[in-house]
Amino acid sequence: MADPTAARTPLMAGNWKMNLNHVEAVHLLQKLSWTLQDKKHDFDRVEVAVLPPFTDIRSVQTLVDGDRMKIKYGAQDVSTHDSGAYTGEISASMLTKLGCTYVLTGHSERRQHHHETDEVVNAKTAKAIEAGLTPIMCVGEGLEVRKADGHVEHCLGQVDAGLAGLKQDDVRKLVIAYEPVWAIGTGEVATPEDAQEVIAAIRGRIEETISPSVADSVRILYGGSVKMASAGGIMAQPDVDGCLVGGASLQVDEFAGICRYLDLQLGYSS
Numbered sequence: 001m002a003d004p005t006a007a008r009t010p011l012m013a014g015n016w017k018m019n020l021n022h023v024e025a026v027h028l029l030q031k032l033s034w035t036l037q038d039k040k041h042d043f044d045r046v047e048v049a050v051l052p053p054f055t056d057i058r059s060v061q062t063l064v065d066g067d068r069m070k071i072k073y074g075a076q077d078v079s080t081h082d083s084g085a086y087t088g089e090i091s092a093s094m095l096t097k098l099g100c101t102y103v104l105t106g107h108s109e110r111r112q113h114h115h116e117t118d119e120v121v122n123a124k125t126a127k128a129i130e131a132g133l134t135p136i137m138c139v140g141e142g143l144e145v146r147k148a149d150g151h152v153e154h155c156l157g158q159v160d161a162g163l164a165g166l167k168q169d170d171v172r173k174l175v176i177a178y179e180p181v182w183a184i185g186t187g188e189v190a191t192p193e194d195a196q197e198v199i200a201a202i203r204g205r206i207e208e209t210i211s212p213s214v215a216d217s218v219r220i221l222y223g224g225s226v227k228m229a230s231a232g233g234i235m236a237q238p239d240v241d242g243c244l245v246g247g248a249s250l251q252v253d254e255f256a257g258i259c260r261y262l263d264l265q266l267g268y269s270s
């Protein structure tokens with residue numbers, strides 16, 4: 001039986017999507033770091049990561065290394081290929097070389113606008129792991145599926161397909177993000193109970209198909225219009241291990257507030 005209270009370090013990951021050039025990226029990251037330092041953020045207690053566009057990653061790396069920041073970073077996508085004649089693609093080893101920790105796979109915007117199938121998501125996830133990156137593999141249902149009450153089965157199907165063929169120890173280390181498509185960038189947040197329902201089902205599926213200890217270790221995030229005001233309620237759910245934040249990660253005070261949800265809950269916000 002998977003233990004929903006097993007120790008898993010919460011992760012707050014900011015997906016900048018196609019926003020911020022490299023100069024703007026440096027400004028935002030510097031300000032985020034100062035804000036969190038000023039509030040004495042404990043990065044071992046709540047991990048913080050940013051996922052900039054590819055063109056910003058080298059600048060982010062220089063800043064993180066130069067200032068010895070504890071903020072981690074990663075990319076928003078990765079190729080299924082290792083190298084060669086694949087115009088416009090970026091390989092997993094290129095990201096590792098840039099010091100990336102994380103990479104998103106299967107974000108709904110890639111599934112929707114770039115027709116990424118579950119097989120492609122699985123191949124990208126495997127390539128990322130092979131190169132030493134931690135994939136944040138995204139799953140989530142659209143509005144029609146939710147209305148037809150098929151959301152849990154839909155997400156479990158995406159999880160099964162995305163994890164196919166991966167080794168137990170690799171699954172243990174990866175991160176899954178549940179993002180209901182109808183809640184992305186719409187201001188429409190799933191309730192904390194909606195997030196818990198699907199995330200607990202995903203953990204249960206991993207327990208069943210892989211192992212209870214892997215299910216206890218794997219971190220599962222919620223994403224979809226998360227704001228400072230909603231983060232505490234979402235994070236109070238026993239199976240939710242963090243948030244994948246889009247729009248609010250472009251506003252330093254909002255994102256810092258999300259990262260500090262524990263302090264804010266405890267009333268240390270002043």
Ligand SMILES: O=C[C@H](O)COP(=O)(O)O
Pocket residue numbers: 015107179183184185186187223224225226244245246247248
């Ligand atoms: O990757 C992040 C998600 O797509 C959520 O975006 P959002 O916070 O703007 O709704």
